[in-house]
Amino acid sequence: MSGLGSISIDRVAPKQKGKGISPLTVETVHGLIGVSTQEFNGCMEENFRLSEYNVSVRPDESVILEWMYKIPSKLDFINGLMVEVEIMKKNYLLMLAKKEDEIEFDRAKKRISIYQEYETKVSRYPEETKQFIKDFKTNVLEGKMTNSIAERLLMQKTPQKPTVNIMDDLSRVEDKKKREEVYALKETLNKYDELYKRLERVQQKFITLNFTIKKDVDYLIAEMRNGKNF
Numbered sequence: 001m002s003g004l005g006s007i008s009i010d011r012v013a014p015k016q017k018g019k020g021i022s023p024l025t026v027e028t029v030h031g032l033i034g035v036s037t038q039e040f041n042g043c044m045e046e047n048f049r050l051s052e053y054n055v056s057v058r059p060d061e062s063v064i065l066e067w068m069y070k071i072p073s074k075l076d077f078i079n080g081l082m083v084e085v086e087i088m089k090k091n092y093l094l095m096l097a098k099k100e101d102e103i104e105f106d107r108a109k110k111r112i113s114i115y116q117e118y119e120t121k122v123s124r125y126p127e128e129t130k131q132f133i134k135d136f137k138t139n140v141l142e143g144k145m146t147n148s149i150a151e152r153l154l155m156q157k158t159p160q161k162p163t164v165n166i167m168d169d170l171s172r173v174e175d176k177k178k179r180e181e182v183y184a185l186k187e188t189l190n191k192y193d194e195l196y197k198r199l200e201r202v203q204q205k206f207i208t209l210n211f212t213i214k215k216d217v218d219y220l221i222a223e224m225r226n227g228k229n230f
Contacts, residue, residue, distance in 0.1 A: 107171035121159035
């Protein structure tokens with residue numbers, strides 16, 4: 001089964017999908033993510049042959065005994081597939097959390113950078129203002145600038161404290177690619193979640209069938225005790 005250190009998006013994009021997966025293993029089960037219900041059911045029938053045991057009528061003794069020995073291993077196998085898918089779900093949750101942390105960290109760095117830039121402008125503002133006023137007086141005396149223009153220019157030079165919303169918007173522009181990666185991880189996680197639920201339904205079929213087979217075996221034993229031939 002898969003280990004946490006070896007998980008990658010490439011691993012869970014197999015070429016083989018759906019009914020063509022034979023034999024079904026913990027490695028090839030990943031090919032079932034995102035397949036249609038028809039493809040999934042086809043794969044289950046191809047690999048488990050559940051339809052061979054007709055629960056509507058009591059099968060022959062040979063069929064009952066054959067499935068009595070088959071069902072435990074089949075149950076163990078489907079349980080193993082579910083464990084593998086559960087591991088993948090947890091790994092994708094971990095990758096998702098890591099990617100979201102990266103985005104938040106990058107946004108925090110961007111906010112700090114923007115605010116530091118603002119503080120730098122504030123620290124330079126008094127000296128730059130003095131120089132501007134000095135130049136302004138010269139320009140006014142020379143007729144190159146009016147008081148109203150000078151006031152507007154001075155206002156433009158005044159550092160504007162960035163709001164949280166502005167800083168977040170600027171950060172989002174830069175983390176677009178990582179947000180797309182988050183969406184892709186969530187999409188794959190949802191597919192694994194759906195696959196787990198599908199396997200869970202197959203598991204329940206096995207459990208129900210196992211119960212039916214035990215009843216049929218009990219019936220055979222009772223018949224043998226009564227001395228009846230089959």
